[in-house]
Amino acid sequence: MLSMISSLQPSKVIAQNAMCAESLKDPARKNTIKIGSRKSQHIVCNSVLLLLLLLLLLFLFLQLALIQTKHVIEKLKELNAEKTYEIVKMSTLGDQILDKPLPKIGEKSLFTKELEIALEHQDVDFVVHSLKDLPTALPDGMCIGAILKREDPRDALVLHAQYKGKSLKTLPKGSIIGTSSLRRTAQLKRSYPHLKVENIRGNLNTRLNKLDKGDSYAAIILAAAGMTRMGWDNRVSE
Structure with a gap:
């Protein structure tokens, strides 16, 4: 908002x-x-x-x-x-x-x-x-x-191409999820204890580049509103 x-x-x-x-x-x-x-x-x-x-x-x-x-x-x-x-x-x-x-x-x-x-x-x-x-x-x-009028308030899961079709529930044990948010980190650890959560910083473009060009992250969590404003809804998996 x-x-x-x-x-x-x-x-x-x-x-x-x-x-x-x-x-x-x-x-x-x-x-x-x-x-x-x-x-x-x-x-x-x-x-x-x-x-x-x-x-x-x-x-x-x-x-x-x-x-x-x-x-x-x-x-x-x-x-x-x-x-x-x-x-x-x-x-x-x-x-x-x-x-x-x-x-x-x-x-x-x-x-x-x-x-x-x-x-x-x-x-x-x-x-x-x-x-x-x-x-x-x-x-x-x-x-x-x-x-201003509120945009989509939800978080969005964006996957590395290697894990296309997966969800937070079905990602392999130990998969690394990137986020810089303490709230998102706490929610992920509570709901998906089989996953690892690691810090990722930078603007939207930087985080997506780190996801796509590296092999560290299986997925990252971003604001759905930001993905929509950038026209990248097709990247949102969950």
């Missing part, structure tokens, strides 16, 4: 069913809203979007992030087709450190901190994240401005 995080100036904007970002104090920027995005569907926060002619969308330059960013832009254009959008490239610590499991990195807001800093400095006016990447408590002065 995708969410939009905005800075707060309560007197400027009335939101519908959500708290919204407000226009910036700097008069020179009154016709510009800058947006930042990581990873998201029905826009409910529209008042702020009607204020400006140029919206600058900040996002992490990954293929999936680009697809999701364009999806957000499409939804915004449904509200006002006259507005224009510029996509700005950015990455976060979570995208840069790929040799450690996420829980062992020891940092908070791995996929949001850099974007939050850009928002705090008013380099952007709001950012787009996957809701799962957000911290439990947002930084002071920031709020969830809108949430």
Whole structure:
């Protein structure tokens, strides 16, 4: 599920069913809203979007992030087709450190901190994240401005070609399943104790390449929504 995080100036904007970002104090920027995005569907926060002619969308330059960013832009254009959008490239610590499991990195807001800093400095006016990447408590002065319609919330099994036609139940004992999620790891170990679970990091493309070109993983677990957005539903086995 995708969410939009905005800075707060309560007197400027009335939101519908959500708290919204407000226009910036700097008069020179009154016709510009800058947006930042990581990873998201029905826009409910529209008042702020009607204020400006140029919206600058900040996002992490990954293929999936680009697809999701364009999806957000499409939804915004449904509200006002006259507005224009510029996509700005950015990455976060979570995208840069790929040799450690996420829980062992020891940092908070791995996929949001850099974007939050850009928002705090008013380099952007709001950012787009996957809701799962957000911290439990947002930084002071920031709020969830809108949430898009939810995509498929399920996990997906993607198999190495060698195991085509198999399922988690029928994979051979000791088969290695790749995931970086503690939740998925716990579920796999509980439900399929005959399998081994090992860490795998990287964006969607990187993980699929590790699966397809290597011989370590029998399968990997990915978000079904991401596979759908990339147009790779045919790779999903379960």
